[in-house]
Amino acid sequence: MGGPLRYRRARWAARSRAGVLVNGFTEAPTYTPTSPGAQPFVSPQQSMPRRKAVPALGSLCLQSLVQHMQSVWVKDYSENYLDEYSFRFVMGPFNDLAGSLVQDLIRLLGESRRLSRAALHLLLLPHLQELSLQHCHSLVSNAIGQLIAVRCKSLSVLDLHGCSRLSADVLVDVVEELPLLSRLGLAETQANVQVLAAVGSSCRRLRELDVSRCRKVTPRALRHLAYDPLERTLGCPTLRVLLARGLEPAGGGVVSALAFVLLALPRLEVLEHGDVPAALGLLHAGQLDGTGDADDFPSLRELARRRGGPPLTLPLRRLEELTEPELAAARAVCPDAEEVAACLGDGATDGWDALLSWSRLARLGLSCAGPRGRALCEALPLARGLGSQLQTLALHGFLLEDELALCALLGCCPNLRDFSAELLPPPRGRPDAEPPEEPPRWDTELLPRGLPRLQRFSLALPGPVPAPHGLLLRATLASLLCRCPRLQSLRLLGIALPLDSVFETVLTAPGPPLQELQELSLVESRVSERTVRLLLASEGRLRRLDVSRCRDVHRRDYDGFLQAVRKQRLDLDITWE
Structure with missing residues (x-):
């Protein structure tokens, strides 16, 4: 060469x-x-x-x-x-x-x-124009940092995730020499107050910043990112995403510093930090005095006055780690939120009204923290109210007491693109004297409209399931899988019900369904080699199949799968253990 x-x-x-x-x-x-x-x-x-x-x-x-x-x-x-x-x-x-x-x-x-x-x-x-050194962070020394600052003037995206050998002084030089940056990753680096001050004053086009798990990023450093006390000017005027998880506590003032950042960065849509809900509560309660410091930062009240109002509103689009009592304050301060993740207790639901009043809510995650849990049917009014606007729905810790609850909930959300649920089986009642007979072919009319936009579906249901629940659940799965033509990822985890007949119904249906499916995980579920053979013999795009800890799939079956993959030269990875 x-x-x-x-x-x-x-x-x-x-x-x-x-x-x-x-x-x-x-x-x-x-x-x-x-x-x-x-x-x-x-x-x-x-x-x-x-x-x-x-x-x-x-x-x-x-x-x-x-x-x-x-x-x-x-x-x-x-x-x-x-x-x-x-x-x-x-x-x-x-x-x-x-x-x-x-x-x-x-x-x-x-x-x-x-x-x-x-x-x-x-x-x-x-x-x-783009440079990511995350995969070689151990090679990135101060000398490499200086070369980036000198040579790579056209960079708009720079990811230094894990490059902990770069000193804070070199990081300052890098950000000051790269004014065109729109995305900057400093996670797990030596970024400190001087670095964030340089970012705030030099990177005027910055839209995304990641300082997650930076041990030297303190509440004071966050203030310097958003405001230059020497020039008395706001920093990072175009910043939309700030990722700041895993920062080590360094004294008090974290909540007020986050409130300061929320008020000082006018276009901020995402702020990831565990104390953001508390900061929103502080702003909603109007506790805006006495939060400046000796470095000539303006008070929260002064920043709020610059934002206009009342009422005080923020452009945050993503809200995470909310508890049920915090939903009302978050809704009042962030009326345009599009993504919300909340944790519910065991008592009477207080947050439904707040959730229903978010007109732009498209991605919702709900988890149950109480020891008793909540019945899945309690979420049905919420699903009916939000209806077609939901694109993502994640549920964790709900009880599948009503056998029709899952089918009814999916039917309320026809535009879902991503659904995941970790459900708990209902408490065991008295055993059925004679379990219902499994039909020769599953009825696929339970969800007649289907979910035509669904791309990812995940369902985990560990533990034994009563016979009536098992029949309705498998019929729901058969109907769903026959009517989600864009499905790319399917995860059925820990389902202790025979699923071979479900896949046979789906894979022999007209169409056929699952042509876009690329990833299928059946970990700890009841499938046999018969289902895998059907998958290998059907038309589609499957790339990854996980049948780990499936008790009806044996070593000889797995060896046969690998032989068929090699013989047909298929682009398919099969996992089994």
Whole structure:
């Protein structure tokens, strides 16, 4: 791949055709099965998992670069120049690669543990617009940080997650030299008050910032992010997302500092921190005095006055870790919330009215914290009220006492794209003298409208289920799976009911259903090798199948699955233990 490389003090002049190969050719076509129908057992050419695709030419070229990076591309640089000179710019074969391909190359090298310090020197190029060093954070030293600040002036996205070797002083230099940043990841770094002050004053286009698990980010540092007391100006005017989970407590004032940030950042839509609900309660209660400090920060009352009102409202779109008593205050201060996660107690529900009054609520998560739990049917009025506006619904800790509750709840939310539930089986009553007989084929009319937009469905139901509940649950699953044509991920976890007949009903239905399914997890559920064989013989896109701890799937079955996958050269990973 070319002759020996020649170096000059300020640039590397050698060139390679590798970049031309990656950029100059279109991707190779891939084979996709196009069988018109679906039967329980068909020929291998019509199998549900797709055959392994022919690798694209660009991917092959990048893999070749990864394999030969050290022995060909950086050998001379490593041996003769790495520690002798500090090159302001390096020009060579990688300058011909598009910035996105350079980023892919860094990622592949990092994931395969083949990225060296010398290779990273050569790949920090001026035309990079996005750079993530999360996969090679152990290589990122102060010297690398200085190279980023000097060379990569065009960066709009920089992720330094876990790069703890970068000192705070170098982080300050980096953010001050990169004014075009729109996303910045500083999670698990040495970011401190000086770094956040530099971010607030220099990164005027910043829209997303992650300082999660930074031990030196204190409440005072958060204030400096949002306000410059020397210039008396607000910082980060375009910031929309601030991730600040896992910060170590450093004295008091966390709640008031979060309230300060909420008032000082006018476009903030997401603030992730466990004390945000308390900060919203403080603002709703009007406790705005005595919260300035000796560094000439304005008080909460002064910031609130600048925001206008009353009433005081904030543009937050995501609210998490709310308790039931906090819902009313959160609704009053954040009327435009689109995503809410709340924890309910055992008593009478006080938060339904607040939840129902959020006109833009599209993603809802509810969990039950009390020892008794709540019946799933108690959530039905909420589902009916929110109706078609819900796109995501997550439920945890509800009791499946009414056998029709799950079907009724799904029927109220026809536009769901993501549904997950971890339910508890009802308390055992007296055993049925004669369990109902399982039908030869499940009725698929329980959900006649189906969920046409559903892409992800997860249901966990550990423990034994009474016979009437088991019949209704399986009929609900059969009806649902026949009427969710966009389903991509399906997880049925710990369901102690025979599910073979459900999958047989679904996979032999007209259509067939599940053509878009890519991930299927049946961990600890009652399925046998019969279901897996049906899946292997049906049309679709299945890539990952997990049948771990399924008591009716045995080692010989698993060996047979692997043999069929190898023989048909299917792009399918099967997990079993």
